[in-house]
Amino acid sequence: MEPVITLTHLTKKYRDFTAVSDISLRVNKGEIFGVVGPNGAGKSTTILMMLGLTEPTSGEACVCGVNPVTEPVKVKQIVGYLPEDVGFYDDRTGLENIVYTARLNRVPEVEARQRAFKLLDRVGLADVANKKTGQYSKGMRQRLGLADVLIKNPSLIILDEPTTGIDPTGVHEFLELIACLREEQKLTVLLSSHNLHQIEQICDRVGIFRDGQMVAEGSPSDMSLKIFGDKTHSLDDIYNTFFTVKD
Amino acid sequence: MKQILLTYVHNISNAVTAFLLPERAYNEKAEPPLWVMVSKEITDIVHSWRFLILFALIIMTAVGSVIAFELQYSEITRDIKIDDKIFFLRIFTWKNSIFLMVMQYLCPVLGICLGFDAINSEQTKGTLSRVLSQPVYRDYILLSKFLAALLVVSLLFTVLMMIMFAWGLLSLGVGPTLDEFLRLLWYLFLTIVYVAFWLNIALFFSGIFRQSSASVLTCISAWLIFSVLAALPFEISSSFSLNPIFAYQQAIMILMTPELEGLLKVPIEYAGGVRPTLLPLNQNIIIAGGFITYLIAGSVALFAMSYYFFMRREIRSR
Structure with a gap:
């Protein structure tokens, strides 16, 4: 499988605040990769770095074989980006x-x-x-x-919370369309969302972001197997193990 | 060279057809993104109310000064001596003419109105991040806004001057000398540079402030302060020589009413009552050189500053 996105130790700091710290990730051609996590977990910043809209403090991103820092225009030729609230x-x-x-x-x-x-x-x-x-x-x-x-x-599309504010049937149609496009055009999709149920429906693999780090990554069933010992748990359960308030 | 010229003609004719016949303006060849952006900005300007209002004001100023000149024609020509070397320029500079004075106030407003929300409105609409995720260089955003506004203003002023010029020819029955013609060209050039100066101030603030209301207020206050400073008596206003309004006023006065220039430096009583002789254009340009250079350099410096701030910014949606 050829990788479309390769992130190696990607880090972004704003003065004292670390928005993204040491993220490494591979997304293969034709995959739908979901990114979940609370607000401010560094999802959007990671996306901006993939597009060359922000420079990483350290580490490197490689999108379709192009480095977005040195060749931002070339990256934008092959990557479609839908910002949230376009x-x-x-x-x-x-x-x-x-x-x-x-x-x-x-x-x-x-x-x-x-x-x-x-x-x-x-x-x-x-x-x-x-x-x-x-x-x-x-x-x-x-x-x-x-x-x-x-x-x-594009050969890769990046959708940043594309379904916020759409009604349930609209969301369903939207996601179906994305799945269709992947089948037809072998598109690679990176999708960030707060709706775990949608992500689980459509994504092959999921990355969970917390405080600028990717705390877990893999297909929902694999993660379930790793954490609970069986494949039956939903993404919701997996997600909650990372974000429950501990006494 | 010929190829470049041809593509230019092709582009212009396309823009004209696009404006006149939007349905038929199909283009078979891909155009460079910068041109696509500039032509979109031009369409936006031409269709915006605030530009149309200022456009109407400028036309009214020109028409008003033409009518005033016609009404007082006999009086004016009586005052003018037959050997007057700048006879033709009188249509712009006779003592009650409002044209130069009103233009001097309208140009900053025009520059501000074309630029004050250039960057921040795209940001609040959320279109900035959408355009920037297309394969265009980031400076194209700033450049296209600047070029579009400058093109529209240059075209407007050139046409306006040509109309005034033609009317002057018909009304006076006397053509300009080469010296006068060149002076008019300089006036046109300086006025466009002057608008560009204010356009750059506006672009700069539109990049700094998130709210377009904040940037328009800052621009207007800058304009107000500079206007007040320029309206003070000469002894005081000349000490603020970095004031763009003052610089423009002086440069225009030196170029368009050359007989007053001597009075400006040495009051006539001290000059022994001798009216200074008319200087040729190149001498006048040397005298006004400081002001002219300042307007151009200031314009470039302001553009560089907005460029610097804009290139370093992180663009998030909204």
Whole structure:
């Protein structure tokens, strides 16, 4: 299996505060990797370092064979990133917004429009393509965000809490779409979320973050076997063993 | 070289078609991302209310000064001697003309309005992190905002000057001398640099402050303080010579009303009652050189500063 993401001893310090400390990780091609952990555990900072949006204090990240610190633009060509609570130009239509993204990726305008229509159809926004994004609901914005990420034909997509604020059916459709895309295009997906149930449904492997460290990593059943001695425990139980308040 | 020119013409014609016929503006070739960003910014500026309002104000100023000139035409021409070497420039500088004065106040407002929320509004909308996760260099964000605003302003002012120029030709029936023409070109150039200076101040604060209200208030207070300082009597205002408004005022005065320049340095009584003779343009440029250099250098320095702060920042969503 060829690795798509390789993190080696990645560390990020803000003055005295260590946001991410000594994280090593490998994500293989075609995998869906879930990242869970409380707020401020260093999930987003790790993601930012993979994209070259922040420089690591020490350690190294390698994404699709490229070092994001030295070649940030090259990384962004092959990685699609959906930040949590993604923003669009509200005075432009959904179509215009993602065509703009495509053109920033050096896709000619005609092709950009064709791709955009196809993707908008795929995420179920074809009928509102020419509506301004200011009128979109939260769920529609997230789906448009997914189209926006996919329009550059990435080989890896990173989704930072993509399902917050969407209704349950919306979440279900969203996750199904991601699973579908993985099957069709052999996409690698890195997904961070607070919803353990969703993560367990869709992810092959999960990393649990606490205070800037990755305290556990592996498929839910493997982790269950390691901690409880059998494979029946849910991710919820596993997660709680790391975060219960001890007397 | 020819190829570059051709692509330029192609790009401009595409932008024009995109503006006039949005449905037909298909482009078959991929364009460089910086150009894509600049053309988006230009569209944003041209469609924004605040730009349209200032645009209307500037047009009204020009039209107003034209009408005032026409109304007092006979009076003005009576005062002007026939051997006046800067006869054509009078359409801009006759004693009741509002054009230069109003432009001097409008330019900072124009610069501020085009730049005060450039960076922080993208941040609050959450589009900054989305654009930055595309394969573009981070400086493109700053550069595209600056270039777009500068392009629009340059185009606007050039067209405005051309219209005033054409009208002057028709109304006076006399063309400018080469000296006068060059003076007008310098005026145009300096005014664009002056707007760029304020645009850079605004861009700088838009990168520093998270709230666009904070950055617009800071810009307006800077403008107010500098305006008040520049409005003080010459003996006092000249001691704050780093004031951009003062620098612009002086440079324009030296270039556009060269006969006043001598009065400025030596009051006429001390000069033995002799009215100083008109200096040629290159001499005037040397005298105004300090101010001109300051405006350009200050502009560049401010851009470098916003660049420095922006490049070091960590961009999180919202």
